[in-house]
Amino acid sequence: MTGRFAPSPTGALHVGNLRTALIAWLAARSAGERFVLRMEDLDRVTSSAAHERSQERDLAAVGIDWDGAVWRQSERFGVYDAAILRLTELGMTYDCFCSRREIREAVAAPHGPDTLVYPGTCRDLTREERIRRGRSRRPAVRFRAGPDFIAIDDAVAGRYERPAHDVVLRRNDGAPAYNVAVVIDDHAQGIDQVVRGDDLLSATPSQVAIAAALDIASPGYVHVPLVVGESGERLAKRDGAITLDQLASAGWDVDRVRAALAVSIGVAESGEAVTAAQLVGRFDLDRFASRAATPVALENVL
Numbered sequence: 001m002t003g004r005f006a007p008s009p010t011g012a013l014h015v016g017n018l019r020t021a022l023i024a025w026l027a028a029r030s031a032g033e034r035f036v037l038r039m040e041d042l043d044r045v046t047s048s049a050a051h052e053r054s055q056e057r058d059l060a061a062v063g064i065d066w067d068g069a070v071w072r073q074s075e076r077f078g079v080y081d082a083a084i085l086r087l088t089e090l091g092m093t094y095d096c097f098c099s100r101r102e103i104r105e106a107v108a109a110p111h112g113p114d115t116l117v118y119p120g121t122c123r124d125l126t127r128e129e130r131i132r133r134g135r136s137r138r139p140a141v142r143f144r145a146g147p148d149f150i151a152i153d154d155a156v157a158g159r160y161e162r163p164a165h166d167v168v169l170r171r172n173d174g175a176p177a178y179n180v181a182v183v184i185d186d187h188a189q190g191i192d193q194v195v196r197g198d199d200l201l202s203a204t205p206s207q208v209a210i211a212a213a214l215d216i217a218s219p220g221y222v223h224v225p226l227v228v229g230e231s232g233e234r235l236a237k238r239d240g241a242i243t244l245d246q247l248a249s250a251g252w253d254v255d256r257v258r259a260a261l262a263v264s265i266g267v268a269e270s271g272e273a274v275t276a277a278q279l280v281g282r283f284d285l286d287r288f289a290s291r292a293a294t295p296v297a298l299e300n301v302l
Helices: 015-030 049-062 077-089 100-106 127-134 178-188 198-213 244-249 254-265 276-280 285-290
Strands: 002-005 034-039 093-096 140-143 149-154 158-163 168-170 191-197 220-224
Touching: 002 015, 015 034, 015 049, 015 191, 015 220, 015 254, 015 276, 015 285, 034 049, 049 244, 049 254, 077 093, 077 140, 077 168, 077 178, 140 198, 149 198, 149 220, 158 198, 168 178, 178 191, 178 198, 191 198, 198 220, 244 254, 254 276
Parallel strands: 002 034, 002 191, 191 220
Antiparallel strands: 093 140, 140 168, 149 158
């Protein structure tokens, strides 16, 4: 029985990330479960050891601990490659030669934040067409999803039914992609409960479909609404002091940040000084889920 937090080490964690991490940690610890930390550092250009260290430092400062060594996806490419090969042997992959620009031009609108639904341009290319296109561009590998809707019972979002999509399994630079890596790692680490931002809810049916194709059981899901800035969009640098270092410069010590996060989650009263350990006994996932249906404005977190 294990929960997890799995950030990408591409920059400092902001208060929205820390809030989601704290919810995931409380959900696991309040149930007496293990909690693990995994660095989703598939992109070796944007990921760095320095960002990883700063994220670990900030999590620890808030009071979040984890069991065992930190996992790094960059160390597990061979495992993901084996899973992609298995899907290929099952006839559930195909080569895709489309650029992101071409996909964007081919669809009417994105499917969720920053996510484009692939229109299937390369799904049924002939062998000759694949050879011709491969002369000028290295292909990505996509999952060949079925037509059926996949139902997910999410603790916050409720019943969510959508079709899986032909998501990328291996990028055209040869690196495994998130949607296969997360399935393999959640299974390998024994994750039974995934608490993460609701910007990833739309990707979940595809991950469930990949898991089913590999005969892997899917975990339960708790998709937490994001903390948003004044524009109503997810937090970004333009929203000002949103990392622990920035908040410290503005006069917020980490105890005050932790207390503010606890108030936003509903496990502390305004102005109350609390430790992370004190919050464990106060957290109830069902009660939290019943009131966590909408995005949280930054002004209601800090």
